[in-house]
Amino acid sequence: MIIRERRATALAAWLALIGAWLVALTASLGAIFIGEVMGQAPCVLCWFQRAFMFPLAIILAIAAFRSDRSVIVYAAPLAAIGWVVALYHLLLYLGVVSEGLQPCGTGPSCAEGAMTLYGSLPIPLLSLCAFTAIILFLIFCYRNSKS
Template identity: 55%
Template sequence: METTNPQRQPDGWMLLLCAWLLSLISTIAVLFIGEIMGQAPCVLCWFQRAFMFPLVLVLGVACCISDTGVWRYALPLAVMGWLIAFYHNLLYFGVIPESLKPCGAGPSCSGADMTIFSSVPLPLLSLGVFSFLILLLAIIRRRFSA
């Protein structure tokens, strides 16, 4: 009788691949916006990047070895990024007063040039990406946790 490691599930590979591709595309997109287009990120964008960039490596390795137990490491990163993105959106949409804004000195994400398709602000896009990553990691946890 062969026993398999519950952390290595080949059928979880597609979910891992989706999560990795989402984090990879997000990372490439923000690097393109910053390095190619010359749009400097605000302080909160930098903090969100600090939680997105490691996800590319963590999820990439997990995808290569089909390690569905990666949710233990990736989920806290995604949740912290989501919390910062949520706070950023509250600031962006004026729910939180400007006096609580840590982006006082330096670039701001509230300009019209910080939108995609002339209507979707980058902070909202970041919140959506982190939300989708959390959803994928929660599905992986629910389906493949021992």
């Protein structure tokens, strides 16, 4: 009975790693698609978010392959910093933060309507959701690895 419970928690932790990796992979491929196929140039804040999302796709793939449940130690800081940048980007997009504080010097503005998919989904919101999902999957994995 105890062995079954341990296997179940190990499987749940591994599935959480797979989930985190799929979110990071989808977000990374989506960013590449938006930039290269749709031709939408990323702003400076988008580049910062990519700098934290792209390595997560690789790190989480390796962790899932190796069933490394201690991945939270090195993946969570990347996801947390990316989450903060995405939150600031979304606040800038929504007009909560003034455009004078925006780090975008050249290229597209973070506050304009072109920062949407399908005309209504803000790209900064999608990024924030992706980082949030990764963090939640990592927490779930960590909790199941403690059992």
